[in-house]
Amino acid sequence: MNSHAETPVTGNEWWRTAVIYQIYPRSFADASGDGVGDLRGITGRLDQLEALGVDAIWLSPFYTSPQRDAGYDVADFTDVDPLFGTLADFDEMVTEAHARGLRVIVDIVPNHTSDQHEWFQQAIAAAPGSPERDKYIFRPGRGPSGAEPPNNWVSVFGGPAWTRLVDTDGTPGEWYLHLFDTSQPDLNWANDGVLAGFDDVLRFWLDRGVDGFRVDVAHGLIKAEGLPDFVVDESAGSMGSEAQTPPFWAQEGVHDVWRRWRRVLESYEGERILAAEAWVYPLSKMAKWVRSDEMHQAFNFAYLETPWEAAAMREIIDLSISEFAAVGAPSTWVLSNHDVVRHATRLSLSADNPQGHGLGPRSIGLPNPVQGLRRARAATLLMLALPGSSYIYQGEELGLPEAIDVPDEAREDPTFFRTNGERYGRDGCRVPLPWNADAPAYGFSTTGAAWLPQPEAWRDLARDAQVGVPDSTLEMYTTALALRREFGTAMATLEWLDDAPDGCIGFRVGEVTVLANIDGEPVSLPAGEVLGTSSPITDTLPADTTVWVRT
Template structure:
């Protein structure tokens, strides 16, 4: 459709429109889905041990179906020593006892199917736990053995091999290499771990590693899952020779070290792995999906979602754009343009288990916490009221966009980060590996409040939760919000129902130029105008029926500061 056609179809909107994305009818439920991330240990504790479990997820799945999401994504629940909250897997085909059993998983799947909810599970293929049987066999075997070749072992540098093989650093702080000791106590080779020392990296140059993960995929597909979110999907293959790297450990751009040159990320051979996986998923039908957690720029991200590779990839540039309207516009335009080029939908996300919740991040007018770090009691504190208002506005703006949206558990309640967490209770390995210099991610992982009058706010009625719930969560509990038509939860319910009714996930996008400024941003999706006002003053709205607004009194055709509105435009829209 031409821009001229769009303008004539929206005669009541005097703003010129810049069309960048047309409506889509391509097959695939995942192209427009709303997917809800469940962090199992913090969702609901049904057995009373202070840690969430699969039975707790099963019990509360009706609440998610009522929220009108399409699928649930489960963070790791596999057998694990829990050194990194389950991202250190010791058995990829079993459930950790703290979460339940495989039978509990099957019961959960049956309930999800009854509620017409799809289930996506996390897959962690870059590394495993040092307690995994394969790594234990590697430790017991000699250098150069097939067992060692499952991982990345190297002789050390320097005198007697006392220095790490190269200068790579761990994401969690410190070197990315640990030296092992032989049976007689003498030092031997070093192994690579891009994350914690308890998480050795697999050697994806070894066909045996490929075969093992293809077995894992089939195990969970046979149990009915709808797909996999692939952890650090850009990291599996390392550059030949493991060359030195002077840039950031996470491969982000820095002076003199562009991220695309990082030798531990984005290597071309990684795409052959995902092509093979895609073929396996296709055997199970067209509705099984792969979603990449790949920390690369948008233009490179398109390589992960080509037609024969993954279906989706997380849009981290959008998450990190914050409330900067210029960055947001640029990221949205680039996302849709670049991904349209390979026939893939964009995804949108504002929070997850690795970042400060957006209800806290947006409570700062200046700089807030850095990525991967939480907020402590000694830090500059966010304005909680401002953060919640802006979070609601940002969520409404995001949910109007065409494509798929990911929600993080508790964001529908407007939950902030947990701040008053005692040092002895912190469990993120970043905190320990940096000697407390970095707080880590525990704050965004505190358990959910379900019922305001119950012990531990309904998270569990037994032992104290693994992380303390903030006192402010009492008034944010789900039952308290469900009773209020003006609550954050009610807003999410209304947004998600209206998003489905209007078909926004399958819609188009054109920028409404006259409403895009340094403090506001607006676009048209079909016949719906979405406007976010970040000015200090109310914003007069164009002609049209207000369908929903994120905050503020119903002040006719004025939009409150820090709010978003959806309007039905007289005369049609961009489709």
């Protein structure tokens, strides 16, 4: 019946089985009416997240920032940007979330700061070779007059990864490294002041009651000795590929930082966690980020990027569980986030779309929306049955597709501008949520303002248009999360069904049998009580459909 069983590491820590809901604050809910989501908006919608059935929320950055990269350019890691509210608003949100049994995880961005951060302002005011400059990566240029960058590295957002200073007397000065936007200088993690400074940042938020940190670019921070030249594989996504390990990603020294951070978290009561955004391949290497003395979780981007094909899905599920279990960690499962094309669109693309490139009206391989949503629902129901922890990105529970037709003049992602529009970037997955079909801005704000335009088609996908509606995407998510908790699938042993029909994958998790018809002909349903399906079914299971059956 089954070739072998995959067993997650046992343990009752909440994070091993949690469903964590990602909130992108500027696009979640706007209480002030200025068109940008805020902390009070989040607090006002916590009841809906409790009703959905998630265990925790994770907030993308809300810190003081010039907002050159939607808050990932942090000017002060220990304060709230007025755009999002105040520290008092944050404290109220945490209190209200905890009162509903929701844990709170916040983003932390250690690879770089904003160029408006106090440290960088001190650095550019100081002389070359000074202690102030040592907190960042400054180098003299190449060539007779230093007019060429120190190496050939390019930014994740396109263009060179170096910018040259102009000294106070007007003459050209040193270059500084920024793997992202020019306004995001990379920190030097060999500097003791940087290490100690971030210890203080972690403690600041832990003291305010946060339950953990999602760590941005957790495969970054440490650069190879000598900063050697490197030619990026253009066919890979912006974070590299299995075939390449750039000298600025996945360097061994980064693990010392995470061990240090783990010690800080373990000095606090309760189960506080670190979750790694680590674009590292293969999975056996990514698992190094979640060894028992480092992070607790790492996003499973290999799973997210797996094509909607039966053999590929089974292989990545098998590999994920085994590789993470080998280091004592649960596997995580994720299909969408604020950096990738939403999976209700991505799963129907007919052309390659590397991570970070985004979609727009001139893109090739645009999706079939009906097929995309059907596949997304099937993929989600499959994902939520798997042992381990799952992440949900805001709006996917509504079946939101990527917003493709964002006008050029409305776009804000620096990728769009640094590539002269050749890459659309990530605005399409960041459009504000629709809450109420007949309200201004579909309930996102009271005034009708929204920092990115919302597609008219989203009216029918608004939350209030789906609550209590049989077969709606919202009800499918709510039911699946309740069943997941009731039957304990996240803690169960996965047993593969080797007699699954061609084009399907099937497995048991405890009392539940899951069959996903990914790319096959219609097949008979498993015997037993149907608990839930991703699409309406009769007596057979059609392609692009997943079913849960109690056996």
